[in-house]
Amino acid sequence: MAESTHETCEGLLGSLSDYIDGDLGAELCRQIEKHIAECEDCRIVVDTTRKTVDLVHASNDPQTGLPDDVRDRLYKRLNLDDYLKPSAK
Amino acid sequence: MVESIIQDISIESLRNGDRAEFAQLVDAYSAPIYRLGLRMLGNEQDAEDVLQNTFLSALTHLPAFEGRSSVLTWLYRIAVNEALMILRRGKPEVNIDDTDLSDDNDQISPTQFVDWGALPEDELLSSEGKQALDTAIQNLPENLRMVFLLRDIQDLSIKDTADTLNLTEANVKVRLLRARLLLREQLSYYYGERMMKEKSNG
Numbered sequence: 001m002a003e004s005t006h007e008t009c010e011g012l013l014g015s016l017s018d019y020i021d022g023d024l025g026a027e028l029c030r031q032i033e034k035h036i037a038e039c040e041d042c043r044i045v046v047d048t049t050r051k052t053v054d055l056v057h058a059s060n061d062p063q064t065g066l067p068d069d070v071r072d073r074l075y076k077r078l079n080l081d082d083y084l085k086p087s088a089k
Numbered sequence: 090m091v092e093s094i095i096q097d098i099s100i101e102s103l104r105n106g107d108r109a110e111f112a113q114l115v116d117a118y119s120a121p122i123y124r125l126g127l128r129m130l131g132n133e134q135d136a137e138d139v140l141q142n143t144f145l146s147a148l149t150h151l152p153a154f155e156g157r158s159s160v161l162t163w164l165y166r167i168a169v170n171e172a173l174m175i176l177r178r179g180k181p182e183v184n185i186d187d188t189d190l191s192d193d194n195d196q197i198s199p200t201q202f203v204d205w206g207a208l209p210e211d212e213l214l215s216s217e218g219k220q221a222l223d224t225a226i227q228n229l230p231e232n233l234r235m236v237f238l239l240r241d242i243q244d245l246s247i248k249d250t251a252d253t254l255n256l257t258e259a260n261v262k263v264r265l266l267r268a269r270l271l272l273r274e275q276l277s278y279y280y281g282e283r284m285m286k287e288k289s290n291g
Contacts, residue, residue, distance in 0.1 A: 013197065017266045045199045045273070047206035051213070052273045056226075056241050058210075059219050066120045070137050074119060075112075077141050078148065083112030 008035055009042055020050045100160065103151050111151075114160065115144055121243060122168050128238050129172040131227055138175065143168040158252050165243065165253045169235060176231065197270050201277035208280060218279075225275035229268055236261050237268035 012032055018024045019032055036043040066074075075084045098117070102110040122143055126136030146167050154163060205213075212218065229237060239250040240261070247265075251258045 013199075013266075013270075017262060017269060041199075041202045044202045044204045044206070047204070048277060049269055049273045051206040052269060052276055053241060055213055055218075055222055055276075056272075058214060059222055060242050066123050066140075070123065070133075070140070071119065073137070074115065074141055074144065078111075078115065078144055080108065080112045080115060083109065083116075085116070 009039065012036075012042055013045070016046065016049060019046070020053060098160070100154070100156050103160075104154060106152075111148065114147075118161070118164055119144070122164060125165065125168055125238060125243055126172055128226065128242060129169075129235070130175055135172075135175050139168055139171045142171045146171070159249070162245070162249045162252050165239065165245070165249075166255075169239075169253060180231075197267050199270060199274065201274050201281065203277045203281035203284065205277060205280035205284060208284070212283075213280075221276065221279045222272075225272050225279075228275065229271055233264050233268040233271065236264040237272075240265050241269075 012019075012035055015024055015028060015032065019029065024032070032046070036046055065071075072084065075081055098113055099107075099110055103114060119140060123136055123140045126139035127133065130136055130139065143164060147164060150167075154160075158166075226234065226237070235254055236250060236256070239245045239253055240247065245253065247258050247261050250256075250265075251261045254261070256264075
């Protein structure tokens with residue numbers, strides 16, 4: 001990162017998570033956007049960190065169910081066999 | 090969705106030992122808890138142990154559950170503790186306590202500035218790309234990985250992540266940022282190399 005903007009780069013880094021999660025106030029967002037318009041390294045860090053989080057979400061399928069055999073053993077262990085519904089798959 | 094199912098579950102009935110209600114709880118949460126175990130421990134057998142032990146422990150402790158946190162946070166807390174017990178069998182030094190993180194600021198300074206964010210989605214999410222991401226997550230230090238898994242994979246809020254791990258919200262934010270930056274660094278190496286190869290192949 002450019003040495004002349006070192007402090008601002010550091011400052012941006014501290015707010016990066018809040019910024020990409022949309023938890024930052026409008027004024028701070030504006031400051032960050034102004035900074036990344038002028039600082040290519042920070043622009044890349046912001047873009048690729050956001051992309052990293054997006055990829056994590058995209059590759060994580062919350063609908064993935066429990067394997068049937070794991071589910072059967074769990075219900076058996078908990079003495080809930082009689083509540084074992086047929087798999088949704 | 091899990092949230093809508095869970096709204097229908099009565100904490101009172103659970104506390105009173107209603108088995109049908111408990112079965113509904115197991116049905117709603119077994120998949121996310123199994124996935125959490127898999128991500129934390131990296132193998133199916135350990136994940137299954139975490140899953141079974143979590144609900145066995147929940148069954149034992151439900152009468153004392155005061156409802157100060159959500160059932161989800163409470164179950165995740167049990168699951169995290171079960172997973173930590175398994176992790177410590179192999180690595181007794183594993184510690185996720187709220188220790189001072191201010192000494193090792195170096196690790197949050199980015200060193201890779203490869204602009205891979207604009208690569209096409211199908212390339213980023215190829216099976217090889219997903220594998221690189223999984224490996225990078227698995228390589229995170231435990232104290233960062235726990236926070237990252239709960240917040241970015243299980244989608245808990247900062248507050249619920251803090252409650253689950255018994256950390257302050259400020260500490261969760263620091264760890265989350267470090268985890269994300271470390272993953273970004275590792276993915277930058279990976280995609281940077283791919284971009285170089287593509288360039289040299291014309």
